[in-house]
Amino acid sequence: MSSVARAWREFPGKYNLEGTKCGNCGMIFFPRRDFCPKCRREGVGKMEKYKVQREGEVFSFSVIHDAPACNSFLRPYAVAIVRTLDGVLIGGQLADVELDSISIGMPVRAVLRKLDEDGAAGIIHYGFKFVPKI
Amino acid sequence: MREVAIIGVGATKFGELWDRSFRSIGIEAGTKAIEDANLSGNEIDCLFIGNMSAGRFINQQHINALIADYSGMATNNIPATRVEAGGASGGVAFGQAVMAVASGVYDTVLVGGAEKMTDLDDTSINTVMDATADADWEAGMGLTLASLYAMIARRVIYEGTATREEIASVAVNSHFHGALNPGAQFRKEIPLETVLRSGPVAEPLGMFDCAPITDGAAAVVLCPLDEARKHTDNYVKVSAVAQGSDTLALSQRRDITTFGATVAASKKAYKMAGITASDISVAEIHDDFSVAGILALQDLGFYRKGEAGKAFLSGETRVGAGKIAINTSGGLKARGYPIGASGIAQIAEITEQLRGRADKRQVAGAKYGLAQSVGGTGSAVSVSIMEAI
Amino acid sequence: MDTGIVSYGAYVPRYRIRPEEIGRIWGADGKGMGKGLMINQKSVPGADEDVITISTEAARFMMARVPDVNPRDIGALYVGSESHPYAVKPTSTVVAEAIEATPALTAADMEFACKAGTAGIQVCMGMVASGMIKYGVAVGADTSQGAPGDALEYSASAGGAAFLIGSDKIIAKINKTMSFTTDTPDFWRREGQPYPLHGGRFTGDPAYFKHITSAAKMMLAEMGTVPGDYTHAIFHQPNGKFPTRVAGMLGFTPEQIETGLLTPSIGNTYSGAVPLGLSAVLDTAKPGDRIFVTSYGSGAGSDAFDITVTDEILKFKRENAPTVGKIIQDPIYIDYGLYTKFRKMIIMPE
Structure with missing residues (x-):
């Protein structure tokens, strides 16, 4: 990533798991959606900001060995789809974890971590990752 | 029309x-x-x-x-x-x-x-591949395309619809056929152990679970x-072309062990062709990652959930062995996966099969053939059915 | 109007390295070095951690303990550190955004070697007491740098703590704060340099000991107290040896500094050191406990605090966030190779 603006406009989601909730049907969405795929026109103008719970459990996971350049310092590293306490499935990295200790159902919580940086002089990108619940 | x-x-x-x-x-x-x-x-x-x-x-x-x-x-x-x-x-x-x-x-x-x-x-190629997932909320968060399929595989194993060995046998099947295809990238049969012992890419998937560059x-x-x-x-004859869509990000779905786009596209295709899944005797499916082969056979209606892995492992998906031959070209895994070319190469293989020109990998008397092509983690799927004249 | 601590939160990265492992690489007696410094292990930030992430974690734990405080009532947020990730671009704005305190607040990054965190507490106290703001947040955090092979490498670690300063429902009243500051260049890092330099033994008597004892004595004289009046004392802890010695010089007992002395298990967290020590004390504090605090920052200065724990701590939701003891209880030990990778000491192709 290199666009500062592109990263900046997603800070609420990336820092604070801010998604949306449809005021019509109550469905929760993360990442945010401006349009409820279920209610469509009935939901227009009724999408509200919604902060997704920061705690949840591992729904599925993998340990990545073939890492993208931004994570060459972390490989091998774990990723997961996490089901939050309010039932939202979110994909993210799993940090500070002993790789052979991960299991489906493991309790985790979202923290803020560095995701990437645009070289030594560019901006640092921060966003959520999950860590084992203390 | x-x-x-x-x-x-x-x-x-x-x-x-x-x-x-x-x-x-x-x-x-x-x-x-x-x-x-x-x-x-x-x-x-x-x-x-x-x-x-x-x-x-x-x-x-x-x-x-x-x-x-x-x-x-x-x-x-x-x-x-x-x-x-x-x-x-x-x-x-x-x-x-x-x-x-x-x-x-x-x-x-x-x-x-x-x-x-x-x-x-290679690293940049993977970054391009990862961009077929959600660039902001999957790739941008450090998830690779391989890891998304790995999480599907993990879930498949956890839910008990296929074992690790069964998933790996998808690649064995493709290599078996790749050995018979002069145009394939890898013309070598491999034993199951080669897949299971291959270097990890995104656990549980290893190098031999992944289609090549x-x-x-x-x-x-x-x-x-x-x-x-x-x-x-x-x-x-082209009997049917159908296409289905699904969410861009895998995590937006409640069940990640089935591709709704494949199910929808195949239902539509069978209806257009006026046939059922059991009429198909040869199919090219999108095995960019081995586990995708398990999902494909189930979502296309060839096998019930839990049965596709057994079919691959037993070898009945090989040419001449069972009710349907899968990936006689070698599939994406052994024939190779030049991304935009693969969907057309599948059509070419089915055409050769139905014209009786598939040589050593010919499925005898094939009447209907099917090709399934997948984008991202099942966010776009095309299903085409061809019929011999 | 009383001013004091309304809430607090601490964070220490999960990774640890032992001095004998560092010594193994540099052909030094690491074990002996650790023993001399009274450091059994030090914390190491993960490759994806920095002062912004550490401060955020501490500040979020701080906010979790006061669910009734609206983060938008925070009028000021300061992060004190000598390892801000950016030379220009604040750490404090990210932290403010991450606890949803934006946009009606003032924020700035502070630097005063190891005492920028306590300096932030003082600034917040002044702003609360003057009525400028309802709440202020002061964070002290570092991912401190020690040059490879240097004595500092055995101690320089990572961690931080955050304090919510206000006048309403304070769990600990800050009775007084006083500072002692001179121009004493005992330790420094120039712009653009990756590692600090220090004056060796000059960092001892004329620097650390002179400033801490001076500030502490000023405070005792001002308050008319003696060391025995305090339940706990926390001194800046670049290692285990210095705070133990300075406590003795001032007449505090080993029991008084025990709870707040974290260096043996996590190393020197620089700007995070005194804030973390104070957090550990607040983790177990009871109403009426009196706490004596003196930080030290090279360059040089000391901030002293006289604090009394209030009855409010009984209603305080301490359990909404982990204690320091819990945070540091389950470390992952790493070797020097992984340490150099985490600390980005390996030159990589562009």
Whole structure:
């Protein structure tokens, strides 16, 4: 990533798991959606900001060995789809974890971590990752 | 709507084609297909090309114009359109071309697929592949495409619908057939242990669970069914083209062990063709990652959930062994996976099977053949059915 | 109007390295070095951690303990550190955004070697007491740098703590704060340099000991107290040896500094050191406990605090966030190779 603006406009989601909730049907969405795929026109103008719970459990996971350049310092590293306490499935990295200790159902919580940086002089990108619940 | 026929197919060898450029492989495949259809090329009145990412692989946009130009078709000023749908680019391009003929707007249509991947380094190639997932919320969060499929595999194993060995046997099946295909990237059978012991890419998936990086191109020529015999005796009928969509990000779905887009597209395709899954005797499925083969056989209705893995492991998906032969070309895993070309290469393989020209990998008496092409983690799926004449 | 601590939160990265492992690489007696410094292990930030992420984690734990406080009532947020990830671009804005305190607040990054965190507490106290703001947040955090092979490498670690300063429902009243500051260049890092330099033994008597004892004595004189009046004492802890010695010089007992002395298990967290020590004390504090605090920052200065724990701590939702003890209880030990990778000491191709 290199666009500062592109990263900046997603800070609420990336820092604070801010998604949306449809005021019509109550469905929760993360990442945010401006349009409820279920209610469509009935939901227009009724999408509200919604902060997704920061705690949840591992729904599925993998340990990545073939890492993208931004994570060459972390490989091998774990990723997961996490089901939050309010039932939202979110994909993210799993940090500070002993790789052979991960299991489906493991309790985790979202923290803020560095995701990437645009070289030594560019901006640092921060966003959520999950860590084992203390 | 007119019925549509495939009257010619062509493909380059798949592999690391260091001495070949994008335009050179694209033209080779197209020329072969036109030759196979006994045409001069001047009959072609519309061109489609499936290509995922020439913009990032070779820094060339507007490849529809490039191919029209270098194939000589720009001299006739025919329309040329590039189609992109991630890994399903070729399959979706085929669907567009079939509809162009079926609608009566165009008569003789060339649809190609091409990808030149090896001009980019491996890490960058993976980054391009990862961009077929959600760039902001999957790739941008450090998830790779391989890891998304790995999480599908983890879930499949956890839910008990396939074992690790069964998942790995998808690659064994593809390599078995790849050994029989002179155009394949890998022409070598592999034992199950090779897959299981291959270096980890994204656990539980290893190197041999993943389709390779490949250069290659394929093309087919279409015309109205009732005009096919004017050109050739060796043609097949396109019985159905269908396409389905799903969420861009895998985590937006409640169940990640099935691709809803495959289920929807195949249902529609069977209805269009007036057949059921049990009528299909040969299929090319999108095994970019081994586990995708398990999902495909179940979602296409060939096997019930929990049965696809057993079929692969027992070897009954091999040519001549069971009710349906899967990936006789070698699939994406062994034939190679030049992304935008794969969907068209699948159509070419099914056409050869239904014309009885698949040589050592020929499925005897094949009447119906199916091709499934997948973009991202099942966010776009095309399903096409061909029928022998 | 009383001013004091309304809430607090701490964070220490999960990774640890032992001095003998560092010594193994540099051909030094690491074990002996650790023993001399009274450091059994030090914390190491993960490759994806920095002062912004550490401060955020501490500040979020701080906010979790006061669910009734609206983060938008925070009028000021300061992060004190000598390892801000950016030379220009604040750490404090990210932290403010991450606890949803934006946009009606003032924020700034602070630097005063190891005492920028306590300096932030003082600034917030002044702003609360003057009525400028309802709440202020002061964070002290570092991912401190020690040059490879240097004595500092055995101690320089990572961690931080955050304090919510206000006048309403304070769990600990800050009775007084006083500072002692001179120009004493005992330790420094120039712009653009990756590692600090220090004056060796000059960092001892004329620097650390002179400033801490001076500030502490000023405070005792001002308050008319003696060391025995305090339940706990926390001194800046670049290692285990210095705070133990300075406590003795001032007349505090080993029991008084025990709870707040974290260096033996996590190393020197620089700007995070005194804030973390104070957090550990607040983790177990009871109403009426009196706490004596003196930080030290090279360059040089000391901030002293006289604090009394209030009855409010009984209603305080301490359990909404982990204690320091819990945070540091389950470390992952790494070797020097992984340490150099985490600390980005390996030159990589661009």
